[in-house]
Amino acid sequence: MNIHAYERLWVAGSMVLIVGFIATITYGAVGLGITMVDDGEEPLAPDEIDEDERFGEPRVEEVGDDEYEVYVVSATFFFQPDPIEIPAESEVTFYVTSRDVIHSFTVVGTNTNTMVIPGEVSAMTVEFDEPGEYGIVCNEYCGAGHHDMEGELIVLDPEEFEERQEENDDDVDAIEVFDHRTATAGNGELP
Amino acid sequence: MGESELRRETGGDEPGLPREIGHDEFDPTGTLALITLYFLVLVAMWLFTYFIEFVDNDPTPMLLT
Amino acid sequence: MTELFAERYPEQARLVRAALLTSFVALGVGALFGLLQALHRTDVLRIVESPTYYTVLTGHGVFLVVTFTIYFLVGLYQWAVTDSLDRGPVNPRITWVWYGLMTVGTVLTAITILAGFLDDPPEVLGSELSADVLFTFYAPLQGNPLFYVGLAVFVVGTWIAGADWFRTWWAWKGDNPGERIPLPTFMVLTTMIMWYLSSIGVAVAILAFLLPWSLGIVDSVNPSLTRTLFWYFGHAFVYFWLLPAYMLWYIVLPKLSGGRLFSDPLARVVFILFVVLSTPTGIHHQYLDPGIAEGFKFIVMTNTMFLLLPSLLTAFTVVASMEHGARQRGGEGTFGWLRTLPWRDPAFTGMALAGLVFAFGGFTGIVNAGMNINYLVHNSVWIPGHIHTQVGTAVALTFMAGGYWLVPQLTGNRLVGRQAALFQVVLWFVGIVFMTNSMYRAGLDGVPRRSAEPQYAFDYDISLGSMAELDAQLALGGVLLFISTILFLGIMALTWRNDGTEPVVDGRIPPALSGPEDAPRVIDDLRVWTALAVVLIVLAYTLPLVAVASRGGLFGPDITPLPVAVDYWLPVLADLVGASIG
Numbered sequence: 085m086n087i088h089a090y091e092r093l094w095v096a097g098s099m100v101l102i103v104g105f106i107a108t109i110t111y112g113a114v115g116l117g118i119t120m121v122d123d124g125e126e127p128l129a130p131d132e133i134d135e136d137e138r139f140g141e142p143r144v145e146e147v148g149d150d151e152y153e154v155y156v157v158s159a160t161f162f163f164q165p166d167p168i169e170i171p172a173e174s175e176v177t178f179y180v181t182s183r184d185v186i187h188s189f190t191v192v193g194t195n196t197n198t199m200v201i202p203g204e205v206s207a208m209t210v211e212f213d214e215p216g217e218y219g220i221v222c223n224e225y226c227g228a229g230h231h232d233m234e235g236e237l238i239v240l241d242p243e244e245f246e247e248r249q250e251e252n253d254d255d256v257d258a259i260e261v262f263d264h265r266t267a268t269a270g271n272g273e274l275p
Numbered sequence: 276m277g278e279s280e281l282r283r284e285t286g287g288d289e290p291g292l293p294r295e296i297g298h299d300e301f302d303p304t305g306t307l308a309l310i311t312l313y314f315l316v317l318v319a320m321w322l323f324t325y326f327i328e329f330v331d332n333d334p335t336p337m338l339l340t
Numbered sequence: 341m342t343e344l345f346a347e348r349y350p351e352q353a354r355l356v357r358a359a360l361l362t363s364f365v366a367l368g369v370g371a372l373f374g375l376l377q378a379l380h381r382t383d384v385l386r387i388v389e390s391p392t393y394y395t396v397l398t399g400h401g402v403f404l405v406v407t408f409t410i411y412f413l414v415g416l417y418q419w420a421v422t423d424s425l426d427r428g429p430v431n432p433r434i435t436w437v438w439y440g441l442m443t444v445g446t447v448l449t450a451i452t453i454l455a456g457f458l459d460d461p462p463e464v465l466g467s468e469l470s471a472d473v474l475f476t477f478y479a480p481l482q483g484n485p486l487f488y489v490g491l492a493v494f495v496v497g498t499w500i501a502g503a504d505w506f507r508t509w510w511a512w513k514g515d516n517p518g519e520r521i522p523l524p525t526f527m528v529l530t531t532m533i534m535w536y537l538s539s540i541g542v543a544v545a546i547l548a549f550l551l552p553w554s555l556g557i558v559d560s561v562n563p564s565l566t567r568t569l570f571w572y573f574g575h576a577f578v579y580f581w582l583l584p585a586y587m588l589w590y591i592v593l594p595k596l597s598g599g600r601l602f603s604d605p606l607a608r609v610v611f612i613l614f615v616v617l618s619t620p621t622g623i624h625h626q627y628l629d630p631g632i633a634e635g636f637k638f639i640v641m642t643n644t645m646f647l648l649l650p651s652l653l654t655a656f657t658v659v660a661s662m663e664h665g666a667r668q669r670g671g672e673g674t675f676g677w678l679r680t681l682p683w684r685d686p687a688f689t690g691m692a693l694a695g696l697v698f699a700f701g702g703f704t705g706i707v708n709a710g711m712n713i714n715y716l717v718h719n720s721v722w723i724p725g726h727i728h729t730q731v732g733t734a735v736a737l738t739f740m741a742g743g744y745w746l747v748p749q750l751t752g753n754r755l756v757g758r759q760a761a762l763f764q765v766v767l768w769f770v771g772i773v774f775m776t777n778s779m780y781r782a783g784l785d786g787v788p789r790r791s792a793e794p795q796y797a798f799d800y801d802i803s804l805g806s807m808a809e810l811d812a813q814l815a816l817g818g819v820l821l822f823i824s825t826i827l828f829l830g831i832m833a834l835t836w837r838n839d840g841t842e843p844v845v846d847g848r849i850p851p852a853l854s855g856p857e858d859a860p861r862v863i864d865d866l867r868v869w870t871a872l873a874v875v876l877i878v879l880a881y882t883l884p885l886v887a888v889a890s891r892g893g894l895f896g897p898d899i900t901p902l903p904v905a906v907d908y909w910l911p912v913l914a915d916l917v918g919a920s921i922g
């Protein structure tokens with residue numbers, strides 16, 4: 085083949101670019117330790133959510149020293165629990181599943197972002213350095229009320245978070261878990 | 276190809292071609308310059324987007340210890 | 341050979357005209373919907389109720405990236421095969437059969453989408469006639485069965501079109517033994533091989549799962565599986581939009597510049613790379629999906645990065661061909677030659693600007709391909725930013741510019757309003773710069789795509805400028821693009837009816853500087869490349885598909901369908917409001 089010298093140079097340049105991009109991403113994965121949402125969680129059918137020990141009661145749970153797990157259920161058009169309160173400077177793993185269609189769980193202004201597919205559980209471990217308030221949105225179209233699907237993530241100062249926990253423990257009855265099924269059936273408005 | 280074929284114009288209002296350049300006499304130096312610039316711009320934008328926009332948009336799902 | 345295409349092949353010209361006409365009608369409707377979206381999202385003007393926004397968005401997606409692009413493709417490819425093989429199809433009736441099938445499919449799908457505007461859509465085939473499922477139709481969102489039937493019929497039409505072109509080529513080969521495949525035909529055939537290999541995925545998704553499910557024959561589907569099948573097809577789908585634009589850049593743009601294609605062999609290599617690499621990359625649309633192993637995502641990321649190569653090669657070859665033209669026109673200097681290019685020719689300027697936008701949009705595609713960086717951009721409005729620089733401009737503007745060159749040859753009429761046409765392509769460029777500048781920047785700050793009201797209880801943290809400024813740019817860009825589209829359609833309509841004039845356009849394509857004789861013969865052996873593509877697809881997809889199907893079951897873990905129609909949601913919404921208050 086008759087390829088001009090400049091063009092050969094450009095092929096070489098292109099390969100440098102391609103390899104450079106792949107190298108950067110590999111560095112992100114290996115060097116920085118960024119993990120992808122993957123198949124690490126067992127599948128969970130939507131009709132088993134209510135009996136599931138994690139998602140039956142969507143909540144924030146302390147699982148170790150400065151380690152928390154958040155079990156989130158998304159459904160048209162809300163997230164449970166909402167708001168989500170977590171401490172800063174702790175390792176927090178979000179587990180998210182869907183009751184119905186495909187949604188996303190996206191903490192706006194951060195890289196905490198995943199698709200939420202019925203039948204699957206997405207897991208992401210993150211650490212917030214500073215207290216603050218974030219919006220959570222669903223960024224995958226999920227039906228007519230998609231744009232109303234939002235939640236709130238409140239990252240508290242670790243001490244403040246402890247205090248809140250203690251208050252809540254004193255007053256367990258005050259915790260009200262919103263149950264989609266009983267709430268709707270109870271209202272008797274579904275056809 | 277015939278010369279007249281190359282001379283022909285598309286738009287209608289441009290002057291005819293002043294010269295004909297064959298394969299061996301043509302070195303696309305301008306293209307080389309443009310594409311080198313493009314290479315540099317791509318590298319700069321990539322580094323900025325990856326290391327500033329992305330890495331600073333924390334927290335990012337990670338292996339934490 | 342000096343005659344016009346319309347005179348040499350009147351029957352073929354009629355078909356190409358019909359295809360382009362359908363394409364342009366879809367462009368008009370799609371652009372109107374785009375304008376509605378741009379104004380609605382930014383809360384400048386909300387003409388429809390927000391739930392109806394998704395009817396509009398479904399129409400925008402389907403009419404533009406299915407109807408507009410693919411009708412233009414079949415028209416252009418029919419022209420390319422006929423012109424470069426210098427003969428018509430073996431059986432002209434088949435040609436009208438595929439055109440007819442595509443049109444029946446389009447009408448069915450369009451009806452189901454547009455019925456979503458009715459207050460009370462009728463029942464058809466056991467469910468409400470509507471399909472607010474967007475162009476990706478992710479289950480368990482469910483459209484009316486006719487939506488899927490229409491898509492399937494349309495795809496079958498394109499399959500027959502491909503077979504028709506292959507048949508024409510085989511007949512030509514019989515008459516011209518030992519000759520190299522002319523480049524335009526080579527491009528058509530390779531594009532269609534890619535299309536056959538990839539569209540199997542969406543055909544299986546529709547025929548085996550979604551259609552029976554929407555008809556109530558099966559109760560449930562596995563949403564991960566239908567989604568994975570969609571994206572098996574999806575990335576090659578985007579190249580299906582792009583390759584006709586590439587054809588125009590390789591075949592027509594050098595000529596418009598006053599030069600010749602720099603290298604025919606490299607153009608062939610580029611198309612082969614697309615055949616081989618377009619499909620085993622689709623999982624890059626699922627980087628943030630649960631249920632797919634990180635290892636698969638990594639492999640697909642590397643495949644996708646190598647898919648940059650054909651586009652980077654194209655950048656060089658096409659620019660070098662333009663430079664060749666400029667030098668022949670007397671251009672001098674390292675950059676000075678750019679000034680001698682025919683900037684007053686709307687066909688040239690449209691394609692050149694489209695290429696410029698594509699060079700930038702290509703960068704954003706690299707970001708999208710970048711696996712972990714996908715956390716930053718996934719499903720933010722950055723993605724429609726990418727869509728509009730690529731298919732919405734690199735492809736759409738090239739098609740419009742190509743229309744200025746092709747339509748006079750198809751109608752035998754002179755292009756009306758060259759100045760207006762030049763203004764039109766520049767206006768599109770300005771509009772797209774505003775609109776996508778807003779989309780890219782807002783996306784980086786977390787503003788989501790596919791949202792009627794991306795205004796929430798929280799405030800976005802805008803790193804540069806303000807939300808008001810970003811909204812203003814999006815709305816302004818949308819308005820400019822819409823005006824540009826109307827102008828284009830107006831010029832086309834006037835040209836179409838400009839009977840009794842002589843076109844000034846010359847349809848002859850000069851030979852490449854380095855011709856096909858410089859390429860080894862194996863390049864033209866399509867069987868080799870098809871086999872290689874199949875091997876790569878099997879390697880890249882067997883394990884992920886088996887994993888996804890076995891995790892959720894072929895027909896899913898009992899997923900209930902959610903028919904997407906506005907009325908259905910109202911009681912649910914009322915209920916939710918009641919529940920959260922009570």
Ligand code: HEM
Nearest residue numbers: 371374375377378401404474732736789790791818821822
């Ligand atoms: C008049 C010109 C146009 C305007 C004003 C416009 C506007 C928009 C806007 C605002 C969105 C984002 C909607 C959202 O995510 O909420 C969008 C999405 C989109 N546009 Fe356009 N657009 C135009 C032309 C085009 C063209 C020419 C194409 C392709 C050929 C195109 C393809 C798409 C696609 C594929 C989407 C994504 C649809 C989805 O998310 O399902 N648009 N458009």
Ligand SMILES: [Cu+2]
Nearest residue numbers: 222224226230
């Ligand atoms: Cu949603």
Ligand SMILES: [Cu+2]
Nearest residue numbers: 574575578625
């Ligand atoms: Cu893709």
